[in-house]
Amino acid sequence: MKTVTEAALFEAFGGVRGMVETVLPGLLFVSIYTVNKDLHLSAIAALGVALVMVVVRLVRKDTVKHAFSGVFGVAFGVVFAMMTGNAKDFYLPGMLYTLGLALAYIITAIAGVPLIGLILGPVFKENLSWRTRNPGRKKAYTKASWAWGLILLAKCAILFPLYWWADTTQLGWVLVALKIPPFLLAVYLTWVFLAKAPPPIDVFAEMGAEEERRKAEQTG
Numbered sequence: 001m002k003t004v005t006e007a008a009l010f011e012a013f014g015g016v017r018g019m020v021e022t023v024l025p026g027l028l029f030v031s032i033y034t035v036n037k038d039l040h041l042s043a044i045a046a047l048g049v050a051l052v053m054v055v056v057r058l059v060r061k062d063t064v065k066h067a068f069s070g071v072f073g074v075a076f077g078v079v080f081a082m083m084t085g086n087a088k089d090f091y092l093p094g095m096l097y098t099l100g101l102a103l104a105y106i107i108t109a110i111a112g113v114p115l116i117g118l119i120l121g122p123v124f125k126e127n128l129s130w131r132t133r134n135p136g137r138k139k140a141y142t143k144a145s146w147a148w149g150l151i152l153l154a155k156c157a158i159l160f161p162l163y164w165w166a167d168t169t170q171l172g173w174v175l176v177a178l179k180i181p182p183f184l185l186a187v188y189l190t191w192v193f194l195a196k197a198p199p200p201i202d203v204f205a206e207m208g209a210e211e212e213r214r215k216a217e218q219t220g
Contacts, residue, residue, distance in 0.1 A: 030172030105149030
C-alpha cells in the first residue's frame with residue numbers, strides 16, 4: 001500500500017517534473033530581475049519558459065494540466081505586473097491563489113467534504129465512496145486537508161508581509177525557496193495519514209463485477 005500511495009500522490013500533484021515546472025518560471029523571473037531590474041524582460045522570459053514546457057508536454061503527449069496551470073499563473077502575474085508597473089505584482093496572483101486554496105482546504109474539511117478526498121478519490125478509484133462507506137479514509141482525508149490548509153496559510157503569513165515591506169528580489173527569492181519544502185511536507189503528511197487509513201474501495205471494480213453479474217443472470 002505504501003508504494004501505491006506514494007506513486008498516486010506524486011501523480012496527482014505533478015511529481016518531480018511538476019515541481020520543476022512550478023519553480024522554473026518564478027526562478028527565471030527573479031534571477032533576471034535581480035541582475036538588470038528589467039520588468040519586461042523578466043516577465044517575457046518567465047512566460048516564455050512556461051509556454052515551452054507546455055509545448056514539450058504536448059509534443060510528448062504527456063499530461064498537461066500542471067503545465068497549463070503554470071502558464072495561466074505566470075500569464076496572470078505578467079498581466080498584473082505590466083498593468084501596475086510594479087514587479088512585485090508578478091507574484092501577487094499566485095499568492096492570492098495560495099491563500100484561496102488554503103481556505104478551500106480548511107473550509108471543505110470543516111464541511112465534511114475535504115478537498116484532498118475530492119482530488120485523490122478518482123486517483124485511488126474510490127471516487128466519493130470514502131464519504132459514506134469508508135469513515136477511516138474520510139478521517140484521513142480530513143486530516144490531510146487541514147494539513148494542506150494550515151501549511152499554505154503559514155506560507156501566506158510569510159509572503160504577504162514581504163509583499164508589502166520587502167523589495168521585489170527579496171520577495172522573489174523567498175517565494176522560490178518556499179515553493180518546494182511546504183509542498184513536500186504536505187504530501188508527506190498526506191501519505192502518513194493515508195498509510196494508516198483503511199484501503200480504498202475500488203468502485204470501478206465493483207461496477208465491473210456488478211455488470212458481469214447482470215450479464216451472467218441474463219445468459220443464465
